[in-house]
Amino acid sequence: MSTLWLRYPFVVNTVNTKPYHHGNLREEMVRIGVQLAAEGGPEAVSLRKIARRAGVSPSAAYRHFPGQDSLLGAVRHTAADALGRSMQDAVSQVAADAPAAERVIAAGRGYFEFALDRRMLFRCLASGFELPEQDSQDSPFARLLELVGGLEREALAVVDAAARFDAAVALWSAVHGISVLCTSGALRDVPPPRNRELLEVTLATAVRGLRF
């Protein structure tokens, strides 16, 4: 009981009168931005709407972001992390003794599943003009490069070491292309067993094409 009495002023402060300072507004705005992006795509990420939902004035955003582009950039960054996680999850479910090609294909599936599962967020990501993403070691592309390296070692495909980057780009292009086409492109209405078939054909073609 006494603890309840002691907590009373705190309750008043958070429920009836909100504090002047939010606490960590930046993270909150990014969180809401991701939510808006997931609902309505990149054009739904409005600075004013985010501020409104965060219970804050529009100009408060400018204490944390130079402008809306920066906010959208932060949202994209978060989305990119989620994409990477989706890829890694898919890869990590492949048996350790499976051939390396299986891992590459699993990464592609993870990419595609993320795109289909969270179309709007993926559209937001794909519409990005700036993707610094120079986390090098942790970026999805770096991971893909590593997987291609696995292909080399197993000689499932003969890939010249200097051309590893090129091979990764070819794979990335195919996966990104089919993902865009099936989420916001000409194939976006293809229903779901068929779109997975198209993914599989595209993946198989790309991987097979790495052999000389």
Add this chain to the structure above:
Amino acid sequence: MSTLWLRYPFVVNTVNTKPYHHGNLREEMVRIGVQLAAEGGPEAVSLRKIARRAGVSPSAAYRHFPGQDSLLGAVRHTAADALGRSMQDAVSQVAADAPAAERVIAAGRGYFEFALDRRMLFRCLASGFELPEQDSQDSPFARLLELVGGLEREALAVVDAAARFDAAVALWSAVHGISVLCTSGALRDVPPPRNRELLEVTLATAVRGLRF
């Protein structure tokens, strides 16, 4: 001389006092929209700006388009036509007796060159959520399907007839993917002999991957 005198009132009517009715405003607005898109990408296609440049009030646009989305759609349609022309030009420059694979690769090059050459317009195209494009016979994809058919006939690749569509999708994905990556994606800063190398690797990989 007399003809000059006869034309005089007409000159006055077009220069000093503009006519109340534009003539064919719709086409003009689409033309200006394409121009704006080519300069600043899809977000630069503003209904009001187009109306201003056309010398017309903003609400006039609503006599020809239900809304801005429709206007942007018309702009995209025009851009898509240009893309198709770029592909066809590239294909038609291949010698008639060249192997069919050459034609497929040429189509991919035409696609890519359009994307690089008119980045903003291509971004506008790629950001499109709706692409009806059910012109069937004339659409770029239909043409690609035909080219893949050529591949079958020459047995350069063994493609089951029922899987021709899938093969075309795989090719399309690779070409679209590398185009997006090199224009607005992670590879957009790769300078121009290198990005063509990446294109060639991607194209070769995709075509080679169609063999079983």
Add this chain to the structure above:
DNA sequence: TTGCCATGTGAACGATGTCTACATTGTGGC
């Protein structure tokens, strides 16, 4: 306690998409 610095507010500006009521023009039926 005081004063500074980070953070948030309020009002304003110009721009945008869209709507409604009204103005102008070309055209087909008498």
Add this chain to the structure above:
DNA sequence: GCCACAATGTAGACATCGTTCACATGGCAA
């Protein structure tokens, strides 16, 4: 030739948006 009607364009308003600037508030360190 005239006139009503449909097509087309205008003016003004509204809500929303991104952005800025002067000011308010609060935590924290000297």
